[in-house]
Amino acid sequence: MRDFTLNSYRHLLLAFQQANYTFLRYEDYCRIKQSGDALPEWFVILRHDVDLKPNNSLATARIEAELGIKAVYYFRAVPESWDEKIINEIASLGxxxxxxxxSLTTCNGDVEAAYQDFVENIKKLRQLVLVETICMHGSPRSPFDSKDIWKKYDYKELSIIGEPYLDTDFSQLFYITDTGRRWDGYKVSVRDKIPQYQEEWTLKGWTYHGTQDVINAIKENRLPHRVMMTTHPQRWNELGVQWMKELMMQNLKNVVKRAMMRNCM
Ligand SMILES: [Zn+2]
Structure with a gap:
């Protein structure tokens, strides 16, 4: 099976379903946690960061909806992500x-301006759909970490109930992401990782490379029972020219990132 195709994504979802994982949206997770109720024993939060190509997100959202699965899609306030028709359609699928x-990156590190920018953008998004959670975009080339806004301001005052990097109990929940077009790209990732737990997870053998490795781990009961899985739908394509382009670009990016990290050490 070719990897990072919509077909391999569908197989991944089917494996989770067959293993009886419950699918929680991030707002569901936050609400259960805050109520003090028990979380399901087995669950997966399918998080999608819509960095680019919103049409690809519509494709994964439709596959999930066909299977009766609910996920969360985080949209950036930039033209290459923000597509109002698609935002509405994905929301209507549940x-x-x-x-x-x-915001801290787009406002060049100015925390006050970044907060204003954040407030304006969330207001615009809320004119379209209900928004209860937010998630930092890692901006690998930026020196700024947008989560730093929250050292001064409090998003909970804006009726936001959660931010995955700040409100998730990663001592109880395994994190896996397709950054680098692989499932073990945490070594090359700048911000999309959970450094305080990654070493422990690696020691436990919770590392997977291709999607088939993840599927095998689910089938053989080797994947942890509580998971947040982040995918970037722009990496997932029907087998064809786009798929080939994404593969070549990612290989090139991995080479550059490795060279940059060597220089930093
Ligand atoms: Zn992102």
Missing amino acids: HEIGYHYE
Whole structure:
């Protein structure tokens, strides 16, 4: 099976379903946690960061909806992500919509301006759909970490109930992401990782490379029972020219990132 195709994504979802994982949107997770109720024993939060190509997100959202699965989609306030028709359509399929903010980067590190930018963008998104959670966009080339806005301001005052990097108990929940077009790209990732737990997870053998490795782990009961899985739908395509382009670009990016990291050490 070719990897990072919509077909391999569908197989991944089917494996989770067959293993009886419950699918929680991030707002569901936050609400259960805050109520003090018990979380399901087995669950997966399918998080999608819509960095680019919103049409690809519509494709994964439709596959999930066909299977009766709900996920969360975080949209950036930039033209290459923000597509109002698609935002509305994904919401109408039952998925959660959240704001993928990068305000500290777009405002060059000015925290006050970044907060204003954040407030304006979330207001615009809320004119379209209900928004209860937000998620930082990692901006690998930026020196700024947009989560730093929250050292001064409090998003909970804006009726936002959660931010995955700040409100998730990663001591109880395994994190896996397709950054680098692989499932073990945490070594090359700048911000999309959970450094405080990654070493422990690696020691436990919870590392997977291709999607088939993840599927095998689910089938053989080797994947943890509580998971947040982040995918970037722009990496997932029907087998064809786009798929080939994405593969070549990612290989090139991985080479550059490795060279950059060597220089930093
Ligand atoms: Zn992102």
